[in-house]
Amino acid sequence: MVDNALCHCDIGSPGRATNRSKVIMARLHEYHGKQLLREAGFAVPKGQVVRSQGEVPAALAISGLPAVVKAQAWTTSRAAQGAIAIADNAGDVTAAAARMLSLKIGGFDVTEVLIEEKVDINREFYAGIVVDDANKTPVVIFSSIGGSGIEELARKYPKNVSKTPVDVRFGLREYEAREAVRKTGVTGSLQNELTKALLTLYRVARQWEARSAEINPLVLRGDGKLVACDCRITVDDSAVFRHPELKIEIAREFGRPPTALDKIAWSVEKDDYRGTFYFIEMARGYKKGEGFIGFHGAGGGGSMMSMDALVKRGYTIANFTDTSGNPPASKVYRAAKIILSQPNIDGYFGSGSGVASQEQFHSARGLVKAFWEENLSIPAVIRLGGNGEDKAIQILTEYTKNLPAPVEGYKKDDTADFCAQRMQKLLEAQPDKAAPRQMALPVTPDFTAKDPYSFETPTGKVVLDHALCRECQTKSCVQTCVPQILKNQDGVVVLNISREDAKAGKCIECLACEVECRIGGNSGGRVILPIPGLEEYRAKIMGA
Amino acid sequence: MSILVDETKTVIVQGITGREGMARTQLMQRYGTRVVAGCTPAKGGQDVLGVPVFDTVMEAVEKMGSIDVSTIFVPAPLVKNAALEAIAAGIKLLVIVPDRVPIYDVLEIAAAAKDAGARFIGPNTLGLLSPGRAVFGMIGGSASSAKDWFLPGRVGVTSRSGGITSSIAYYLSRAGIGLSTIIHVGGDGIIGTDHPAVMELFESDPDTDCVVMFGEIGTSQEERVADLIASGKFTKPLVAYIGGKGAQSGTRFSHAGAIIEGDRGTHDGKVKRLREVGATVVDNFGDIPDAVKTIIRPMETAKIPIIE
Ligand code: SF4
Ligand code: SF4
Numbered sequence: 001m002v003d004n005a006l007c008h009c010d011i012g013s014p015g016r017a018t019n020r021s022k023v024i025m026a027r028l029h030e031y032h033g034k035q036l037l038r039e040a041g042f043a044v045p046k047g048q049v050v051r052s053q054g055e056v057p058a059a060l061a062i063s064g065l066p067a068v069v070k071a072q073a074w075t076t077s078r079a080a081q082g083a084i085a086i087a088d089n090a091g092d093v094t095a096a097a098a099r100m101l102s103l104k105i106g107g108f109d110v111t112e113v114l115i116e117e118k119v120d121i122n123r124e125f126y127a128g129i130v131v132d133d134a135n136k137t138p139v140v141i142f143s144s145i146g147g148s149g150i151e152e153l154a155r156k157y158p159k160n161v162s163k164t165p166v167d168v169r170f171g172l173r174e175y176e177a178r179e180a181v182r183k184t185g186v187t188g189s190l191q192n193e194l195t196k197a198l199l200t201l202y203r204v205a206r207q208w209e210a211r212s213a214e215i216n217p218l219v220l221r222g223d224g225k226l227v228a229c230d231c232r233i234t235v236d237d238s239a240v241f242r243h244p245e246l247k248i249e250i251a252r253e254f255g256r257p258p259t260a261l262d263k264i265a266w267s268v269e270k271d272d273y274r275g276t277f278y279f280i281e282m283a284r285g286y287k288k289g290e291g292f293i294g295f296h297g298a299g300g301g302g303s304m305m306s307m308d309a310l311v312k313r314g315y316t317i318a319n320f321t322d323t324s325g326n327p328p329a330s331k332v333y334r335a336a337k338i339i340l341s342q343p344n345i346d347g348y349f350g351s352g353s354g355v356a357s358q359e360q361f362h363s364a365r366g367l368v369k370a371f372w373e374e375n376l377s378i379p380a381v382i383r384l385g386g387n388g389e390d391k392a393i394q395i396l397t398e399y400t401k402n403l404p405a406p407v408e409g410y411k412k413d414d415t416a417d418f419c420a421q422r423m424q425k426l427l428e429a430q431p432d433k434a435a436p437r438q439m440a441l442p443v444t445p446d447f448t449a450k451d452p453y454s455f456e457t458p459t460g461k462v463v464l465d466h467a468l469c470r471e472c473q474t475k476s477c478v479q480t481c482v483p484q485i486l487k488n489q490d491g492v493v494v495l496n497i498s499r500e501d502a503k504a505g506k507c508i509e510c511l512a513c514e515v516e517c518r519i520g521g522n523s524g525g526r527v528i529l530p531i532p533g534l535e536e537y538r539a540k541i542m543g544a
Numbered sequence: 545m546s547i548l549v550d551e552t553k554t555v556i557v558q559g560i561t562g563r564e565g566m567a568r569t570q571l572m573q574r575y576g577t578r579v580v581a582g583c584t585p586a587k588g589g590q591d592v593l594g595v596p597v598f599d600t601v602m603e604a605v606e607k608m609g610s611i612d613v614s615t616i617f618v619p620a621p622l623v624k625n626a627a628l629e630a631i632a633a634g635i636k637l638l639v640i641v642p643d644r645v646p647i648y649d650v651l652e653i654a655a656a657a658k659d660a661g662a663r664f665i666g667p668n669t670l671g672l673l674s675p676g677r678a679v680f681g682m683i684g685g686s687a688s689s690a691k692d693w694f695l696p697g698r699v700g701v702t703s704r705s706g707g708i709t710s711s712i713a714y715y716l717s718r719a720g721i722g723l724s725t726i727i728h729v730g731g732d733g734i735i736g737t738d739h740p741a742v743m744e745l746f747e748s749d750p751d752t753d754c755v756v757m758f759g760e761i762g763t764s765q766e767e768r769v770a771d772l773i774a775s776g777k778f779t780k781p782l783v784a785y786i787g788g789k790g791a792q793s794g795t796r797f798s799h800a801g802a803i804i805e806g807d808r809g810t811h812d813g814k815v816k817r818l819r820e821v822g823a824t825v826v827d828n829f830g831d832i833p834d835a836v837k838t839i840i841r842p843m844e845t846a847k848i849p850i851i852e
Contacts, residue, residue, distance in 0.1 A: 131647055133734050133763045136654035168651040209648050211733070238620065239646035273619070276643065300731055301705020301758060304787045305829055324707070325643065326564075353707020355693065355714045357670060357685030386710075387685045412714065415830050 026237035026248055029072040031114045033233035037215070040204045042197070043227045047116020052101070056094045059115040065089060069096040072112040073105040081105055086118060108257055119229055120222040126150055127198055128214035129205040137165040138205070140172060140198055144184035147216040160184050172202040190220070197226050208246065209239035259284070261319075261341060264533045268334045272459060275327025275358075277335050280320045287344055289434035292318040293423070294345040296335060296382075298352025298363070299324045302416070306351035306383075309420035318345045326358040330459055330509035330529050332366030337531055340374050341538055343439055347427050348380035351419050355412045356386030362482075364392040364409075365511040368399045369527075372518075374440050377404040379426035383419045385412025399519050441542060443534050447526045455495055456503040460529035462513060466492040468524030476520040480512035493524075546674035546725040547700070547745040547752070548637060548665075555680060556581040556604055556635070558626045559617035560592050564641070564682075568617060569593055574687030577678040581608050601633040615639045615671065615680055623667060624649035631660045639680045640666035643731065650734045657736065664736030665729065670706035672727040675717075683710060683728065697722015698751055699836060702742040703758035704729055704765070705787065712756055712832060719833035721840075724752040729765075739765040743778045754781045754840050756832060759814055761788035766814040773821040781839045782823040783832060786814045 048059040071083035085096040126147025205213035265279035297303025393409035400407040449465035487496040517525035559565040560582025581604040588599035598604040614630040671681015684690025703709040759766035
């Protein structure tokens with residue numbers, strides 16, 4: 001509905017700060033949004049963002065005094081959290097900026113503070129563009145009585161708040177913008193100015209593909225000029241690829257800056273369009289034995305349900321992960337490695353909708369490779385219901401028998417609740433829950449082949465040790481390679497396609513040539529799948 | 545009967561020469577869907593699984609006669625053009641499978657569809673299936689699974705999550721409750737045919753007695769379903785489950801649509817609204833089959849599948 005996203009007013013008027021459920025998206029910081037508005041010809045307060053105390057004088061030279069000091073944080077209640085201050089002299093500005101730069105908001109450090117001129121407010125308006133999910137159009141919302149609690153205002157004073165649907169193919173017309181303003185009782189030259197403001201705001205929203213763009217408050221200054229005093233622009237994360245100049249680090253909707261592990265995960269996902277991998281760290285600073293679980297879901301709906309099942313049993317979700325949409329085994333493997341880079345999780349829980357369309361043995365192979373490499377010492381419960389589930393569960397459970405911790409696999413007839421119950425049983429049976437877990441370092445175990453034969457895959461490489469292959473009776477990799485691109489040639493296994501084709505995607509990274517090779521009692525096949533940054537990350541936390 | 549999907553409708557696959565397009569064409573064909581044409585620009589003249597490939601949708605319509613449905617399997621950035629092309633060629637039902645289609649692209653498709661009197665499912669959808677008749681999209685993953693898992697009957701299923709569409713349909717079938725049509729409306733915030741639109745279709749389908757809905761936090765779809773019930777536009781029994789109870793911290797999970805925005809969109813708000821208007825909202829996902837059973841007598845026609 002149109003009134004969905006109209007909930008942020010947090011500037012300048014501490015008493016009116018709202019504190020609603022957060023809207024979490026690929027959103028821009030206030031100063032970044034203002035920069036886009038300014039470039040489009042909108043007036044914004046003079047100012048500059050600072051990242052250290054030392055930068056304050058330069059910012060003050062632009063803003064002048066008195067100044068408003070505003071921590072740049074994705075929260076709806078900055079004023080209530082001491083993240084907005086008004087100061088009359090340079091000393092107070094510096095002190096406020098220094099204080100804010102040491103603030104933690106929502107558990108994350110404030111790293112940027114905006115210093116800008118204090119605007120002399122004559123009258124406040126609200127202008128916003130949101131996307132209406134019911135009518136599937138952009139909607140312009142305008143209020144002639146400010147925007148604090150816009151939903152409430154729209155209900156109470158319908159005459160002062162207008163909502164105008166826009167035909168996305170033609171954009172907002174001048175007459176439509178004017179009518180939006182006129183309906184709220186604004187006349188004369190102010191009507192002209194506000195009409196122009198709405199047209200500019202729509203242009204900015206459309207250009208940058210904002211799911212929502214709000215100016216709140218839109219201030220009529222003492223001198224009669226309209227100024228955007230605060231703004232929130234949220235870019236559609238599916239459109240981020242069309243706007244590299246925004247330098248959005250991760251096109252994902254986070255409620256906080258990404259963590260180092262979030263970034264590592266994103267680097268895996270970024271250029272790999274085969275299926276979806278989604279990772280967010282949801283807890284930090286916990287200890288082993290406190291009931292934090294590494295979560296690996298498949299599909300949004302099933303994942304949420306599966307997390308609910310764990311939470312009901314008193315566990316906390318350490319991370320949210322989703323690998324779905326038919327991802328290759330390599331992607332599931334990397335997801336598992338990243339989940340297992342959280343040293344203090346007590347268990348590994350994998351569960352999605354339970355009846356997946358994708359062939360689940362790919363996921364099983366990815367998990368098995370990761371669990372082997374990590375020599376898994378925390379219990380894992382994995383539900384891999386759906387296509388190929390029998391094979392998937394066999395791979396998962398048979399091949400992990402010799403690991404220090406139990407790995408249980410379940411199918412579509414087992415509920416998420418039942419799996420959560422199994423997780424609980426296994427965790428309770430752990431002799432020493434607080435015992436630290438060793439993470440594999442190097443992340444990918446070394447593989448030195450005596451007689452290596454290797455080729456590149458889309459995101460890594462396959463190495464076959466022909467010295468071992470020669471001794472191998474089964475040649476199981478040849479039969480199990482899903483796309484059937486390997487052949488036995490004079491006692492060793494080689495590609496039956498060109499190297500270029502393998503790299504271009506004919507090798508689907510199903511991991512059979514490693515996992516099935518090992519299961520067959522051999523060890524000549526290895527798939528090496530680097531995860532940029534993970535080595536350093538692990539070294540750092542293990543050193544700490 | 546069923547809604548939107550049956551074995552008489554002719555289907556074109558846009559992106560038929562790609563990995564997904566090819567695999568899903570096979571699934572649809574084996575399940576009983578009438579796939580009559582494929583389209584991949586500049587690859588006209590080929591044939592994929594016995595289906596002729598054309599350069600454009602227009603050309604396909606020219607050569608094959610009018611086509612009822614397009615299933616779209618092209619990369620997300622190319623979806624807008626493919627969908628507008630299908631609409632311009634006179635196709636009235638589009639199933640847009642890819643995810644991560646930019647919102648403004650979806651809005652443009654929506655505007656064009658509205659003008660042309662066309663409808664689209666998705667984006668980010670597994671599609672829709674009528675057991676024993678046809679599937680548009682990729683529900684079930686393979687024809688043999690789809691045949692095993694979903695039995696025909698008189699209960700409709702609509703879901704914002706793909707995997708959950710399959711699991712509800714499977715658990716109902718296993719409990720002896722057959723299905724008229726199951727539909728994954730799509731996981732995104734802006735979709736062509738949302739829960740309320742599906743409810744209106746089920747309302748006018750004489751062969752659907754009851755509907756199961758999987759809702760989620762975010763968007764106003766479930767609230768608008770409640771509005772439909774309140775205004776007497778949807779009168780059949782509704783069993784609903786709303787996911788995302790534990791997700792209220794404000795973190796967005798995988799679905800672009802699963803974000804709480806303002807007052808509408810919260811888990812508790814949705815449950816309350818639906819209960820107020822008389823829908824059965826279950827707290828445990830596993831309770832759905834029993835809740836449906838208490839409402840309708842299990843259909844004798846639906847046989848209990850053999851589960852290995
Ligand atoms: S199964 Fe392993 S050892 Fe045997 S041929 Fe294949 S890669 Fe070499
Ligand atoms: S070579 Fe074959 S078995 Fe090995 S990863 Fe590639 S596709 Fe899988």
